[in-house]
Amino acid sequence: xxxxxxxxxxxxxxxxxxxxxxxxxxxxxxxxxxxxxxxxxxxxxxxxxxxxxxxxxxxxxxxxxxxxxxxxxxxxxxxxxxxxxxxxxxxxxxxxxxxxxxxxxxxxxxxxxxxxxxxxxxxxxxxxxxxxxxxxxxxxxxxxxxxxxxxxxxxxxxxxxxxxxxxxxxxxxxxxxxxxxxxxxxxxxxxxxxxxxxxxxxxxxxxxxxxxxxxxxxxxxxxxxxxxxxxxxxxxxxxxxxxxxxxxxxxxxxxxxxxxxxxxxxxxxxxxxxxxxxxxxxxxxxxxxxxxxxxxxxxxxxxxxxxxxxxxxxxxxxxxxxxxxxxxxxxxxxxxxxxxxxxxxxxxxxxxxxxxxxxxxxxxxxxxxxxxxxxxxxxxxxxxxxxxxxxxxxxxxxxxxxxxxxxxxxxxxxxxxxxxxxxxxxxxxxxxxxxxxxxxxxxx
Amino acid sequence: xxxxxxxxxxxxxxxxxxxxxxxxxxxxxxxxxxxxxxxxxxxxxxxxxxxxxxxxxxxxxxxxxxxxxxxxxxxxxxxxxxxxxxxxxxxxxxxxxxxxxxxxxxxxxxxxxxxxxxxxxxxxxxxxxxxxxxxxxxxxxxxxxxxxxxxxxxxxxxxxxxxxxxxxxxxxxxxxxx
Amino acid sequence: xxxxxxxxxxxxxxxxxxxxxxxxxxxxxxxxxxxxxxxxxxxxxxxxxxxxxxxxxxxxxxxxxxxxxxxxxxxxxxxxxxxxxxxxxxxxxxxxxxxxxxxxxxxxxxxxxxxxxxxxxxxxxxxxxxxxxxxxxxxxxxxxxxxxxxxxxxxxxxxxxxxxxxxxxxxxxxxxxxxxxxxxxxxxxxxxxxxxxxxxxxxxxxxxxxxxxxxxxxxxxxxxxxxxxxxxxxxxxxxxxxxxxxxxxxxxxxxxxxxxxxxxxxxxxxxxxxxxxxxxxxxxxxxxxxxxxxxxxxxxxxxxxxxxxxxxxxxxxxx
Numbered sequence: 002x003x004x005x006x007x008x009x010x011x012x013x014x015x016x017x018x019x020x021x022x023x024x025x026x027x028x029x030x031x032x033x034x035x036x037x038x039x040x041x042x043x044x045x046x047x048x049x050x051x052x053x054x055x056x057x058x059x060x061x062x063x064x065x066x067x068x069x070x071x072x073x074x075x076x077x078x079x080x081x082x083x084x085x086x087x088x089x090x091x092x093x094x095x096x097x098x099x100x101x102x103x104x105x106x107x108x109x110x111x112x113x114x115x116x117x118x119x120x121x122x123x124x125x126x127x128x129x130x131x132x133x134x135x136x137x138x139x140x141x142x143x144x145x146x147x148x149x150x151x152x153x154x155x156x157x158x159x160x161x162x163x164x165x166x167x168x169x170x171x172x173x174x175x176x177x178x179x180x181x182x183x184x185x186x187x188x189x190x191x192x193x194x195x196x197x198x199x200x201x202x203x204x205x206x207x208x209x210x211x212x213x214x215x216x217x218x219x220x221x222x223x224x225x226x227x228x229x230x231x232x233x234x235x236x237x238x239x240x241x242x243x244x245x246x247x248x249x250x251x252x253x254x255x256x257x258x259x260x261x262x263x264x265x266x267x268x269x270x271x272x273x274x275x276x277x278x279x280x281x282x283x284x285x286x287x288x289x290x291x292x293x294x295x296x297x298x299x300x301x302x303x304x305x306x307x308x309x310x311x312x313x314x315x316x317x318x319x320x321x322x323x324x325x326x327x328x329x330x331x332x333x334x335x336x337x338x339x340x341x342x343x344x345x346x347x348x349x350x351x352x353x354x355x356x357x358x359x360x361x362x363x364x365x366x367x368x369x370x371x372x373x374x375x376x377x378x379x380x381x382x383x384x385x386x387x388x389x390x391x392x393x394x395x396x397x398x399x400x401x402x403x404x405x406x407x408x409x410x411x412x413x414x415x416x417x418x419x420x421x422x423x424x425x426x427x428x429x430x431x432x433x434x435x436x437x438x439x440x441x442x443x444x445x
Numbered sequence: 446x447x448x449x450x451x452x453x454x455x456x457x458x459x460x461x462x463x464x465x466x467x468x469x470x471x472x473x474x475x476x477x478x479x480x481x482x483x484x485x486x487x488x489x490x491x492x493x494x495x496x497x498x499x500x501x502x503x504x505x506x507x508x509x510x511x512x513x514x515x516x517x518x519x520x521x522x523x524x525x526x527x528x529x530x531x532x533x534x535x536x537x538x539x540x541x542x543x544x545x546x547x548x549x550x551x552x553x554x555x556x557x558x559x560x561x562x563x564x565x566x567x568x569x570x571x572x573x574x575x576x577x578x579x580x581x582x583x584x585x586x587x588x589x590x591x592x593x594x595x596x597x598x599x600x601x602x603x604x605x606x607x608x609x610x611x612x613x614x615x616x617x618x619x620x621x622x623x
Numbered sequence: 624x625x626x627x628x629x630x631x632x633x634x635x636x637x638x639x640x641x642x643x644x645x646x647x648x649x650x651x652x653x654x655x656x657x658x659x660x661x662x663x664x665x666x667x668x669x670x671x672x673x674x675x676x677x678x679x680x681x682x683x684x685x686x687x688x689x690x691x692x693x694x695x696x697x698x699x700x701x702x703x704x705x706x707x708x709x710x711x712x713x714x715x716x717x718x719x720x721x722x723x724x725x726x727x728x729x730x731x732x733x734x735x736x737x738x739x740x741x742x743x744x745x746x747x748x749x750x751x752x753x754x755x756x757x758x759x760x761x762x763x764x765x766x767x768x769x770x771x772x773x774x775x776x777x778x779x780x781x782x783x784x785x786x787x788x789x790x791x792x793x794x795x796x797x798x799x800x801x802x803x804x805x806x807x808x809x810x811x812x813x814x815x816x817x818x819x820x821x822x823x824x825x826x827x828x829x830x831x832x833x834x835x836x837x838x839x840x841x842x843x844x845x846x847x848x849x850x851x852x853x854x855x856x857x858x859x860x861x862x863x864x865x866x867x868x869x870x871x872x873x874x875x876x877x878x879x880x881x882x883x884x885x886x887x888x889x890x891x892x893x894x895x896x897x898x899x900x901x902x903x904x905x906x907x908x909x910x911x912x913x914x915x916x917x918x919x920x921x922x923x924x925x926x927x928x929x930x931x932x933x934x935x936x937x938x939x940x941x942x
Contacts, residue, residue, distance in 0.1 A: 189731075194825035198631075200731040200755030200800060203824055276739035278732030322740075323708050324730030326753065512647070515661040515689075515929070525624070525934030527640065528647050530778070565656040 004036050005429065007422075010044035010388055012378045014354040020049070022384040025427030030380060042432070044388050047421055048354055051362040051377030052084025052385025055335065056147065056176070056254060056369055057230060057310035060086070060117070062108065063101065064093025069315040069405045071105060072439065074335070075114035077313070077404030079430035079442075081335040082387035082420040084115050086313075087369055090122040091152045097122035097133035099141035106143040113442045114430045118369055121145040123164050123175060127153050132164060139171035146370040149176035151230055152285075154212055156182050161216060165225035174252075174368060176228040177216055179237070180286065184208035189326060191264040191287040199268060199278070201325065204287045206234040213237050217244035217251050226250040228368055231312050233259045233286040235296035242305045252368050254310040255297050257334055257341035262410055264288045267325075274413055280321045280328030281408050284314075294345075301360060302351040308365045311338045315406025333406040337397060339389065340416035347391070348417060354391075384427040393419035403436060448605060451596060452617035457577065460593030461490065464575050465497035467591050472542055475505020477570070479538060482510050483547045483559055484529035489610045490577055491546035507534045511545070511566075516558035531562075538567040544591075548606040550576040553587035578617055580604055624930040626738040626747040629756045630805035635781055638809055642766050643778050644926035645919070651688065652922070662691035665932055668721040669695040670713065671750070672728045677893065678750050678760075681917070682725045685924035691932070694719065709733060710742050717743035723932055724748070731755035746931035754795045760892055761801030763923040765809055767916050768847055771888050783810035788840045790816040790873055791851030791900055792862075794823050798892045799851055803831055816840045817851075817873055820862040837873050838882075847888035850875050850901045866899055873900070880905040888912055 005022040012018060021029040021036060055078065061069035069077075071088070078086050088105050090096035096105065102119035109117025121138035125131045127150045138145040148168050155161045155177060164175050185208045190196050192203025213229055217240060220227035229241065232253045244251045266288060270276040282288060300306040314331025321328050334341075342361065346352055358377070366374035373383035395401075397411045423431040428445050430437055452460070472478050475498055482491030488510045495506035514520075514528035545559050556574060563572060575591035580598045596619070598604065603620045607613070630638075651657055667686040671679050679695065686693045696716055713724065723746040726734045731753030738747040751757040768785060769777045787806055793799045793815050806813050813831040815822060826833055834840055841848070853869060863869045870876065875889065880902060883889075889901075889911040897903050906913060 192824050194828040197823035197825035197828070198800070200753055200797060202754075205824070276735070278735050280736075319708065319710075322710055324728060324733040324736055326730035326732075327708070515647075515659040517661075520661065520933040523934070525930060528644065530647060531650065561660060565654060565658070567655050 003427070003429070004039040005042060005424065005427070006034055006036060006039045007042045007044050007049070007388065010047050010049035012049045013358055014048045017045070020378065022424065022427050025384055027378060027380055027382050027384050030378065040429075042388070042422055044421075047388045047390055049378065050082065050354065050387045050389060051358050051374060052387055052423065052425060053082045053339065053361045054085040054365040054369065054371060054374060055083050055311050055313065055338070056087045056308060056365040057151070057312045058086040058088055058335065059091070059312070059314045059331070060088040060105070061315060062092065062105065067317055067405070071108040071117060072112045072114070073404045074313070074315070075109060075112055075117060076436055076439075077333070077335040077402070079114040079423045079425065080403040080420065080436055081337070082339050082389065082423050083335060084385040084387070084423065084425040085118060085366065085371055086115050087118045087120050087147055089151045090120050090149060091127060095122050095126050096120065097125050099134060099137040099143070102138050102143040102145050103141050111443065112439065113425065113428060113445060115425055116371070118147070118371055119143050119145055120147045120149050120151070120176065123148045123150045123155050124160065129153060129155060129157055129160065132160070132167060135167055135173070136171065139173055146171070146173045147176050147228070147368070148173055149178065149230065151176065151178045154178050154180040154182060156212070158215065158219070162219050162223060165220055165227060166223045169225040172370060174226050174228045176230050177212065178230050179209045179212035179216065179232075181208040181211050184211070190267050190283070191289050193264070193290065195264045195268050201267070206236050206289070209234055209286055210236040210240060213240050217241070217249050220251060221247065221249045226252070229253040231256045231259065231286055231310070232297070232306060233289050233293065235293045238296050238300040238305055242300070245305065252307040253305070254308045255301055255306045256312045257309060257338045257345070258284060258332055258410060259286075259289065259297055260294060260301070260309070260345035261341050262288045263291050263294055266410070272413070278325045280323065280325050281332065281410050283325060283328050283330055284332050285330035298345055298349070298351050301346065302356070307360065308368065309338065309342055309360045310365065311335050313404075315404055316408050318407065321408050331408065333402060333404060333409050335404065336402050337409060337411050337416065339420065340397070340418045341411070343391060343418045344416060384424055386424050387420060388422040390419045390421055391417060393417070395419065448618035448620045450616050450618045452594060454615040457593070457615050457617065460577060461493050462497060464591040464593060465494050465501065468494070468544055468573070468575065469498065469501060469505070471573070471590070475502040477541045478505055478507060479534055479541045479543050480506070480508045481543055481545055481563075482508065483545060483555060484510055484512055485611055486606055486608055487547040489608045490548060494546060494575065509533045511559055511562055513555060513558040513562050516561045518554065518558070533566065538563060538569045540568070540570050542571045542573065543569040544573045544575050546575045548577050549604050550574070550579045550589050551582055553583045553585035556587050557585050577606060578604060624934070627758050627927050627931060628734050628738055628747065628749045630758045630761045630801045630808070633805065633808060635808050635810070638762070638765065638805060639779065639781055641762055641923070641926050641930065642769060644929065645762075645766050645922040646778055648925040649919070649922040658688050658690060660690045661929060662686070662689040662932055665722040666692045666694060666720060667723045667725060667928060668716045668745070669693060669725045670716060670727070671696065672698045672709070672733075673751070674698070675727055675751065677917075678727060681920045682750060682924050684921050685928055688921070689925055689928055691928065694721070709737060710740070713737055713743050717745055721745050723928060725750045727751045729753055748927055748931060751797055753797065755797055755800060757797040757801050758805070759920065759924050759927055760798050761805040762927070763916055763920040764802055764849065764890060764892070765805055766919045766923055767890065767912050768888065770919065771912055771915070772846070781809040782806060785811040785847070786814070786843070786845045787811050787847045787849060788814045788816055788845040789849045789851065790837060790840070790875070792821045792853055792857060793817050793826070793851065794821045795854065795857070796851050802849065803829055807831065814840055814843070814845065818863055821857070837879065841879055841882050844884045845887060847890055848875060848883065849890040852892065852894065853896055853900045870899055875901045875905045877902050877904050880908070883910070886910070890916060892916065
């Protein structure tokens with residue numbers, strides 16, 4: 002395994018330090034470090050962040066390899082500064098058995114770009130009827146701790162209650178996609194003034210808020226922990242805030258796009274290359290109002306929302322090159338996440354790089370029960386880290402996307418920040434801003 | 446290059462008076478005669494000729510407007526033209542002598558369009574053509590029956606017809622190539 | 624005009640210009656040869672991904688009166704049922720040499736997406752997209768209103784001060800949306816009337832008055848009432864309990880019809896559910912202009928096809 006010396010990086014934008022990486026861990030930190038045959042990364046002026054952890058990634062494999070594979074998805078992750086991703090269960094076959102989750106985890110381990118932590122389905126086939134083999138998945142080599150029917154809501158209250166209770170047995174958590182199905186039949190975009198004018202069926206905020214309210218009460222009643230996926234409305238923030246004040250064990254995530262983009266983009270596209278009704282803005286939950294964006298930023302800053310998760314959802318081009326109603330929901334997000342968080346949170350003064358590390362690394366790892374992320378940069382800790390240049394600005398383009406999906410809502414937009422290097426367990430996956438070859442990374 | 450005036454107010458009036466007489470003469474009087482002006486300035490000229498006819502032979506100055514926009518063959522070579530209304534005298538054109546009136550006769554394509562338009566409106570006994578200026582350069586086998594003035598021009602020169610009713614004064618001028 | 628996608632894109636002068644042009648087109652119908660050679664050699668494709676015989680025939684008549692060639696694509700029994708996309712279908716038809724596409728689609732925004740894409744370079748006329756817009760319907764309604772109010776003195780006029788009540792299922796109505804933007808652009812005052820379930824959330828931002836009380840709207844003596852079609856399937860989705868209850872609240876029944884001022888114009892975009900949103904007496908009365916709307920639809924569509932197909936051709940300009 003390579004020995005690496007990172008020279009002059011500023012952990013969490015603090016004072017510059019040298020880091021020596023050996024055998025996959027931070028072997029030493031200090032100044033003027035040197036080792037024979039070490040690869041030296043000159044990180045003068047760069048900010049060192051812990052390796053980013055995504056709690057919400059769609060890798061599409063098995064079943065939808067035309068959209069993404071474990072390899073292409075983890076390459077996109079590495080390019081975005083991530084060293085671990087949680088792979089959602091809505092594959093084909095659905096990740097509802099030990100066999101599927103072990104396969105996904107081992108593909109990730111083989112490629113080496115990022116740790117792949119499979120998420121198990123809550124119900125068989127995501128059908129919302131019977132619990133899947135939660136225990137078997139938890140005890141498998143994939144050691145699943147997060148369970149979700151993401152894409153679908155576990156809307157049956159009894160099933161949700163049982164799931165919450167049952168996963169507690171394995172120290173697991175239910176990550177709920179909060180969407181009341183009847184209130185969102187045929188829903189296309191946020192319900193409100195814009196949907197009224199565009200004639201698109203509305204996805205009302207209450208459909209999310211009603212489920213979150215019910216679920217925090219259920220979690221309280223059975224004493225289990227609950228994670229809320231991609232929270233998107235100001236009202237949801239209020240409910241989570243209330244629940245946390247009551248001591249209910251709830252955590253919540255927000256996506257980068259909900260921190261930056263609003264429903265107005267559906268109407269006007271925001272400029273080249275987008276136009277009105279551009280399906281690249283079609284996402285579930287939908288882009289909301291500006292008031293919601295502001296409330297989400299404040300909630301992330303004050304800790305009401307615990308983490309940022311990408312909901313990276315690659316789709317083939319034809320799923321977006323069509324009429325809005327016929328398009329698939331979802332955006333790719335791994336490659337742009339850090340830049341968008343910098344835009345929405347850091348450059349706006351909501352919080353600093355220590356908080357970025359909290360919401361994009363330490364806490365998502367905690368929720369996912371992923372070890373090795375609790376003390377980054379400390380001697381002996383696994384060497385998962387990311388070097389970024391926050392002062393860099395560039396236009397985000399298709400070339401910035403490293404997975405298979407090009408369904409990004411940020412094309413043509415100038416974004417700050419650049420991932421210069423990503424190191425996963427001591428193995429560089431990105432050097433000088435470029436992904437390393439799959440073979441090199443796989444060898445370690 | 447500044448425009449050169451070739452017809453003054455009095456020249457125009459004289460030309461229209463002469464054309465009015467010629468029309469009456471060739472039609473052997475003012476009966477069953479319709480003047481159809483081609484918008485915009487052809488309509489003004491038709492109305493002036495009609496006023497003359499009315500003075501020479503009361504009851505003979507029947508006038509209308511014929512828009513030919515929808516019959517043009519060059520619609521997608523120019524910005525969209527807004528048609529003007531077509532106004533026909535009561536009784537229509539069937540069996541009448543129709544005199545088309547336009548300001549300038551050039552390629553002949555406008556008149557070709559006008560002949561097609563009249564054909565869709567009915568079946569006149571005869572169709573004649575009166576123009577204030579014939580500047581040559583015909584692209585179709587069309588000639589005017591009544592001409593105010595023949596003005597030999599270069600193809601690139603431009604003719605401007607100004608009339609009191611539409612432009613504030615009466616004048617015909619030529620603008621050369623700069 | 625490159626495309627016609629939404630009445631919200633039209634200025635007052637553009638809208639009046641289209642209505643005036645439609646007056647000229649209406650005159651054509653009264654002549655010995657009710658046909659113009661204007662669009663000879665040009666091809667109009669009717670792309671109907673959603674069935675609508677009326678609108679399709681109206682566009683077809685309009686195109687033929689302007690001497691355009693018409694090819695028709697209708698989704699029933701076609702490759703669309705086999706999953707062919709808007710993009711592929713449009714490109715296939717365009718490859719046959721088409722100058723304008725008249726698009727009817729069940730997805731809101733479909734016409735916009737087609738026009739703003741680089742899939743085809745033909746002009747796009749929206750003939751109804753989902754629950755978004757049906758601009759030629761809005762234009763023909765405005766034309767009908769203007770003609771009924773001002774007759775031969777219509778040219779050049781807008782609808783300043785005209786009060787129109789639009790009644791029924793506004794939520795799902797592209798006709799209502801097209802009329803709201805167009806009529807208000809033309810200076811009319813629009814009141815939307817319907818049960819809360821059938822008025823869109825966010826309607827408060829529209830430049831209209833909104834009420835649930837049809838009787839109050841009638842008592843306000845509007846110049847015109849436009850009844851929207853009620854889709855029978857709505858009651859299964861709990862928008863209202865059943866037909867009788869809907870009719871008792873929001874139908875132009877005989878009793879309400881009798882309370883209208885004598886010169887109130889009665890409109891309906893068709894097809895009507897007689898006895899549900901409108902009574903036979905109201906529909907067949909002299910105050911009803913429902914058949915005029917159909918007639919005027921052809922004139923409006925002629926005007927629109929002329930405008931998108933005349934003028935400098937971008938393809939020739941590029942050549």
